[in-house]
Amino acid sequence: MDTRLLLVSHAATAAQRAGRIPADDPLDARGLAEAEAARMRVALPGNAAAFVSPAVCARDTALALGLAATVDRTLADMNYGNWQGRRLADLARQAPHDLAAWTRDPDAAPHGGESFSQLxxxxxxWLDALNNPTSGLTREASSHTREVVAVTHAPLLRAAIVYALEASPTVFTRIEIAPLSVVELRRSQRGWTWWPASM
Known part of the structure; x- marks a missing residue:
């Protein structure tokens, strides 16, 4: 059975707008309003299996989009290690070489964190498990295409695109994912492909 996957990046948090590295922040009133407005313009399939990152901002976004999503720890945000919650401007002053490496080298990781290559x-x-019926990530659908929606974080959408295209992780800096972006991937006999999101 083929799979159609819609990956949704969560709405922006106040911490993100302030230039902070994420630290499991909830959506503020502005983020919630943006997510609720997105519900009107994003037509998510009603029969889809829905998954969400354990992060509060992702769960808030999924609820605002009207999804009854199952929390999946694999969809958790990138592990930022000791940088979690810190301002990028402060890191640029205090650890400029480490920050520069992390923003350019897919194998560089924040102190105690995860590199983009690891992500x-x-x-x-996770993508490969979607087509494994014993993984718990599948749900029978009435058509020949299984529909899946996952609300997660921008770095994971970048990672999914890189994996689907079998591209080098070095391209990660060239993929921009805005809050509430939707990336559509499809799995068929020829593997994963990236499609323009048809909303």
Whole structure:
């Protein structure tokens, strides 16, 4: 059976707008309003299996989009290690070489955190598990295409695109994912493909 996957990046948090690295922040009133407005313009399939990152902002977004989603820890945000919650401007002053490496090298990780290359591996395992009926990530659908929606974080959408295209992780800096973006991937006999999101 083929799979159609819609990956949704969560709405912006106040911490993101202030230039902070995420630290499991909830959506503020502005983020909730943006997510609720997105519900009107984003037509998510009603019969889809829905999954969500354990992060509060992702769960808030899924609820605002009208999804009854199952929390999946594999969809958790990138592990930012000791940088979690810190302002990028402060890191640029205090650890400029480390920050520069992290923003350019897919194998560089924040202190105690996860590199983008590691994130691609994690996301790739999740994508491959979608077609494994024993994984718990599948749900029978009435058509020949299984519909899946996952609300998660921008870095995971980047990682999914890189994995689906079998691209080098070095391209991660060239993929921009805005809050509430939707990326559509489809799995068929020829593997994963990236489609323009048809909303």
């Amino acid at each position: 691609v591996t994690r996301m790739g395992k």
